[in-house]
Amino acid sequence: MQRLIAALLCAALASVGRADSVNFTSGRSADCTVLQETAGHVAVLYGSSVIRIDRSMIASVDRQSQPATPAASGRTPDFRAIALRLGSQPWAADLHQIPATVIDRGNLRNMPYKSLRAGGDYEINVYGDPDAPAGFEVGVYRSLLDDPQAKTNCRELVCSLLGDAKDAAVVRALSEEKDLVVRDGLTLEITPPTAEDAYQGWWVSVYDRRMLEAQRASDQEMASITVSKSSITRPARPAPGGSASGSSSASTQTPSSSSSSSTSEIDRLSNWTPNDVPYARVYRPLRPVYYPVFYVRGYARSNGAYVPQHPHVAAPRRR
Secondary structure: OHHHHHHHHHHHHHHHHOOEEEEEOOOOEEEEEEEEEOOOEEEEEEOOEEEEEEHHHEEEEEOOOOOOOOOOOOOOOOHHHHHHHHHOOOOOOOOEEEOEEOOOOHHHOOOOEEEEEEOOOEEEEEEOOOOOOOEEEEEEOHHHOOOHHHHHHHHHHHHHHOOOHHHHHHHHHOOOOOEEEEEOOEEEEEEOOOOOOOOOOEEEEEEOHHHHHHOOOOHHHHHHOEEEHHHHHOOOOEOOOOOEOOOOOOOOOOOOOOOOOOOOHHHHOOOOOOOOHHHOOOOOOOOOOOOOEEEOOOEEEEOOEEEEOOHHHOOOOOO
């Protein structure tokens, strides 16, 4: 009996340690973490990217036993914990990552961030180092602005991700209209859609101002982890023989044919496509002309510097 229990325990631990696997129709496969599955798509966590893959590209999905969302090692969670928790929420259907528009002034100037959309009009933004974010926010737009349950969902998601129960208690006590409390260096805030920096959304935010400043990207780092809107939406150059590669009508789940044939399907899916662009925030600073620039889908912070996680995704920033 003891041997049987030990064997079952070892098998369970081994299963938890294994990643999920997506097997493509091309015969290739990719290790990742499956966040959601629908009839049309599979959303996966791959490195620090959330990628939605069209079912037509997939032969099968091998899901291993996954651990519960890890508890925050400190007061705030990392990007992986946020994505795992979000993917399990019943209200967060159709989870996908959207282009995060670069902000070039104010507190978020040159602050890399990742933006997730779910449930139609929910948005989640994670600021700074994906492994140790300086802050994150959960909010609603448009159809959900007057939905009390949606706002409760935002507040409870934030509370479930906080490592200190006292921080969670502060978030639950914040006024729904507008409020801000700083507790031991951590700012806990609710921002209404009327605020200048709210982008017409209602937000529950958690951030550390000192970490925001410490994690701000340099100009050199910005050049390596950003891509211009024009380079995404520009019509592709005709390939030899007259055919075009990477048509502007391509699905967000279709790999660009201009990518290297040695690059896996899931790596090629890290590139933003024209169909991703409409989801991005519209940022209009106080100047006559602005050509939007987005952070690449996959970036990480290594030895104190931001780097593209998938080298091929950083395209020239043409204006």
